[in-house]
Amino acid sequence: MTLSASRRLSQTEFLLELNPVVEAELNRHIPVAKEWFPHEYIPWSDGRNFDGILGGDPWLETDSKLSDVARSALIINLLTEDNLPSYHHEIAVLFGRDQAWGDWVHRWTAEEGRHGAALRDYLTVTRAVDPVELEQLRMAHMSQGYQSANDEDVLRSLAYVSFQELATRVSHRNTGRATGDPIADQLLARIAADENLHMIFYRNLLKAALELDPNQTMRAITEVVKTFEMPGADIPGFQRKAVQMAVDGIYDLRQHRDEVVMPVLRFWKVFDLEGLDADGEQARQELSDFLDNLDVQASRFEDKRDLLKARMAARKG
Numbered sequence: 611m612t613l614s615a616s617r618r619l620s621q622t623e624f625l626l627e628l629n630p631v632v633e634a635e636l637n638r639h640i641p642v643a644k645e646w647f648p649h650e651y652i653p654w655s656d657g658r659n660f661d662g663i664l665g666g667d668p669w670l671e672t673d674s675k676l677s678d679v680a681r682s683a684l685i686i687n688l689l690t691e692d693n694l695p696s697y698h699h700e701i702a703v704l705f706g707r708d709q710a711w712g713d714w715v716h717r718w719t720a721e722e723g724r725h726g727a728a729l730r731d732y733l734t735v736t737r738a739v740d741p742v743e744l745e746q747l748r749m750a751h752m753s754q755g756y757q758s759a760n761d762e763d764v765l766r767s768l769a770y771v772s773f774q775e776l777a778t779r780v781s782h783r784n785t786g787r788a789t790g791d792p793i794a795d796q797l798l799a800r801i802a803a804d805e806n807l808h809m810i811f812y813r814n815l816l817k818a819a820l821e822l823d824p825n826q827t828m829r830a831i832t833e834v835v836k837t838f839e840m841p842g843a844d845i846p847g848f849q850r851k852a853v854q855m856a857v858d859g860i861y862d863l864r865q866h867r868d869e870v871v872m873p874v875l876r877f878w879k880v881f882d883l884e885g886l887d888a889d890g891e892q893a894r895q896e897l898s899d900f901l902d903n904l905d906v907q908a909s910r911f912e913d914k915r916d917l918l919k920a921r922m923a924a925r926k927g
């Protein structure tokens with residue numbers, strides 16, 4: 611089917627047109643997504659019983675070998691993974707559970723299910739964080755559920771998850787390094803590799819959408835970049851922990867712009883697209899202006915952080 615660039619596809623048409631692409635992407639994804647087993651990554655022999663039913667030792671802050679920021683990042687990353695049932699609901703409703711879309715929704719959910727399980731096992735066995743606080747936070751966070759800001763829009767949802775999976779990859783990877791623990795680093799690198807494959811899957815789908823309807827897809831990309839927020843943004847205490855993570859370089863504005871947003875935009879070649887109509891051009895211009903502004907904000911943050919670090923070093927010296 612040939613489409614003129616001015617044709618606007620409906621949501622249902624996008625799902626139908628993209629179904630063969632989902633199928634081809636699944637066939638590409640399955641052989642490259644290496645099977646792995648969470649239990650192999652956990653240092654079980656480091657564990658001991660907790661107080662309560664088994665009468666072991668209560669958790670003490672001195673049990674944790676990790677820095678405060680590494681703990682904050684692990685808690686945010688785990689609570690974000692924990693909300694999987696809500697994410698599954700959002701994409702199952704939007705993408706449907708039929709044909710290739712359904713196969714992907716289920717496969718993705720199964721892969722994501724490993725991440726939360728493995729992270730929790732690690733944190734509990736190594737006594738890295740307070741297990742009571744962690745469970746209370748999980749209950750609070752999951753009780754809120756998650757509602758996608760793009761839950762009625764296939765294109766915006768695909769654009770969002772392309773960026774979000776890459777953002778999660780960067781965050782897991784840098785969290786691993788921040789722990790200073792080779793075991794945590796290895797586990798988080800393994801999880802980050804999964805997130806990268808998820809990003810590639812969605813990124814390729816959106817690339818196909820750009821060919822089907824460049825103008826509508828361009829608008830979707832612009833809106834998503836302008837409003838992007840991490841899925842864990844409503845975790846209790848998220849802001850404070852996010853600032854801590856930014857100050858420590860686990861996930862900051864510079865990384866968000868240069869390592870997450872820009873590589874995906876470059877892959878889609880959004881600034882080389884030809885034949886956009888007036889609406890498409892307008893969307894691309896807004897995107898370009900937004901990225902320029904993000905660059906300024908990222909530099910401002912880096913300057914402030916350098917100043918703060920210099921002051922802290924002077925105080926220590």
Ligand SMILES: [Fe+2]
Pocket residue numbers: 691722725778805
């Ligand atoms: Fe994940």
Ligand SMILES: [Fe+2]
Pocket residue numbers: 722775778804805808
């Ligand atoms: Fe993922």
